[in-house]
Amino acid sequence: MKAEALPLRPASVQDAFSRHRLSWIDALPWVAAVLVYFAFPTYLALGTLVMISIIFALALDLALGYGGVASLGHAAFFGIGAYAAGIWALHVTSEPFSGLVVAGLAGGLGALMVGPLLLKTRGLTLVMLTLAVATLLQAIANADWCKPVTGGADGLFGYQIAPLFGRFAFDLEGQTGYWYAAGVMAVVFFVSKAIVNSPFGLTIRGIRENQVRMRMLGVPVVRRLVMLYVVSGAMAAIAGGISAQVTRLVGLDSLAFMQSGNVLVMLILGGMGSLYGAFLGATVFVVLSDRAAEIDPFNWLFAVGIVLILAVRFAPQGLVGLIETAADRVGWRRDSR
Amino acid sequence: MAQGQPMSPPALEIEGLTKNFGALRVTRQVSLTLEDGARHALIGPNGAGKTTLVNLITGLLAPTGGRIRLSGTDVTDLDPEQRVALGLARTFQITSLFPALTVAENVALALCSRFGLDRRFWGRMRAQVEVIDGAASLLDSLGLLALAPRRIADLPYGQRRLVEIALVLALEPKMLLLDEPAAGLASADRHAVLDLLLRLPEQLTMLIIEHDMSLVFRIAKRITVLVEGSVLVEGAPAEIRANQDVRDVYLGTRHHA
Numbered sequence: 322m323k324a325e326a327l328p329l330r331p332a333s334v335q336d337a338f339s340r341h342r343l344s345w346i347d348a349l350p351w352v353a354a355v356l357v358y359f360a361f362p363t364y365l366a367l368g369t370l371v372m373i374s375i376i377f378a379l380a381l382d383l384a385l386g387y388g389g390v391a392s393l394g395h396a397a398f399f400g401i402g403a404y405a406a407g408i409w410a411l412h413v414t415s416e417p418f419s420g421l422v423v424a425g426l427a428g429g430l431g432a433l434m435v436g437p438l439l440l441k442t443r444g445l446t447l448v449m450l451t452l453a454v455a456t457l458l459q460a461i462a463n464a465d466w467c468k469p470v471t472g473g474a475d476g477l478f479g480y481q482i483a484p485l486f487g488r489f490a491f492d493l494e495g496q497t498g499y500w501y502a503a504g505v506m507a508v509v510f511f512v513s514k515a516i517v518n519s520p521f522g523l524t525i526r527g528i529r530e531n532q533v534r535m536r537m538l539g540v541p542v543v544r545r546l547v548m549l550y551v552v553s554g555a556m557a558a559i560a561g562g563i564s565a566q567v568t569r570l571v572g573l574d575s576l577a578f579m580q581s582g583n584v585l586v587m588l589i590l591g592g593m594g595s596l597y598g599a600f601l602g603a604t605v606f607v608v609l610s611d612r613a614a615e616i617d618p619f620n621w622l623f624a625v626g627i628v629l630i631l632a633v634r635f636a637p638q639g640l641v642g643l644i645e646t647a648a649d650r651v652g653w654r655r656d657s658r
Numbered sequence: 659m660a661q662g663q664p665m666s667p668p669a670l671e672i673e674g675l676t677k678n679f680g681a682l683r684v685t686r687q688v689s690l691t692l693e694d695g696a697r698h699a700l701i702g703p704n705g706a707g708k709t710t711l712v713n714l715i716t717g718l719l720a721p722t723g724g725r726i727r728l729s730g731t732d733v734t735d736l737d738p739e740q741r742v743a744l745g746l747a748r749t750f751q752i753t754s755l756f757p758a759l760t761v762a763e764n765v766a767l768a769l770c771s772r773f774g775l776d777r778r779f780w781g782r783m784r785a786q787v788e789v790i791d792g793a794a795s796l797l798d799s800l801g802l803l804a805l806a807p808r809r810i811a812d813l814p815y816g817q818r819r820l821v822e823i824a825l826v827l828a829l830e831p832k833m834l835l836l837d838e839p840a841a842g843l844a845s846a847d848r849h850a851v852l853d854l855l856l857r858l859p860e861q862l863t864m865l866i867i868e869h870d871m872s873l874v875f876r877i878a879k880r881i882t883v884l885v886e887g888s889v890l891v892e893g894a895p896a897e898i899r900a901n902q903d904v905r906d907v908y909l910g911t912r913h914h915a
Binding site (some may be wrong): 333334335336337338339340515516518519520521522523524526527530531533534535536537538539540541542544545548552 | 790793
């Protein structure tokens, strides 16, 4: 039943493909960054942490939100990136961009090494294995024979980061670090956007929806998931790399379960599979944690827990879902996914 | 088969295929040959091992013994996706689609795979002209073009079955396995499926599992009856219809080992 080619490329078919289109909403995070810079100049370190968390959450959103790869050990890549950037600055060069590239490569390589083993499994098994990998890395970083390299429990410190473009020194108020993180966040966001709009992006959503069907369409599912894992791992590592560069300290906590759990909570809070959820979730989570810790340094997790319970109960699709529902009700929503 | 031409290897050749789940022998020494362009039906009572046989042919299950060849190539040890690359495609008894995606995206997933685009992470999906045009003309030829922007989750069951078939046709397979394509359909939808299957290209080799005998006799030129994992009889539809053993099995008066 070879059909005749249609005279026109039907717009209905073209429009049937969901896409992450460029809109004024995409500029919001950076508009907000500028506003925060002028309105709260003493909170630049917190702002930088928010943006690092957004990059980390974007990495997880690609893997989990789009590809359905349930990872409870994404700190593995964040930590790899942090240590790679720290070690690079300490032993090779203090130039920041090369350190970030090295961090990304290290994270991607790590994902490439464990991916083929992990991604043959699914569901709970995969969750446990990703957790195990991160825990194992943390144990290695703390092992006696690794201490000369990682600093063990004391952490890795004592390295310098050279001025950005040779001009802008990483100052104490964190101005340079703030804009540095904002710039990298832009690159990571637009790369993520390009990926989810691409044929590969459609493929990983297909894998999330139905792996067996994808195999029966001739797609090597595990290999595609490894590709995704490498991209996601590299992005998470870049987030870790920025963290290492702006704080000039890498601790074992960068590989900790807490780190993996937090980023997952951020994504659930914000909403998965839309990229925007990473921005909302990370911002709310980090700012809320900071405020709660200021009020009660010992029980701040309590506030985070309450917000998470409320989110899961009243906004199962996350804050993005909540906003979309509201927009639908008002009737001005265009397709955003 | 045209005379005077060298005989091409059969589209599908199964030899002594066996599958055991522990002590349970689900497939027993099944041999089956489908020439190019064959219209072959596989029938048998529930639990005869029909779907298991399809899973073995597609590679979703590994056989305990026996060989499978596609157009002369031994695929027994190949992954499912490698068999698809050799021209094998299947539908599932229980609709197996991508519920959160639109009909066009479902078909596009198959086309991306066929064109080798599934690993391209640059370029927008909307700009993949061959995929968009391919999806449009395929959906149009099946009368499904209007459904293109609808999500699978929002479609009634009958239309999902048609999309299921659209998905495999997008792969332009040489060998098509249809696992109960009309299962659970109302008679109008049943006719739509039958109509579609009758219009498939002649050179396409087809193995169809179906319970609806009227549908089987309309499509199949040859029929294999599977009972308790082994081939009871194989023959032309008229022979099968007249076969006393087959009648007994379907009437349930006798048991065959």
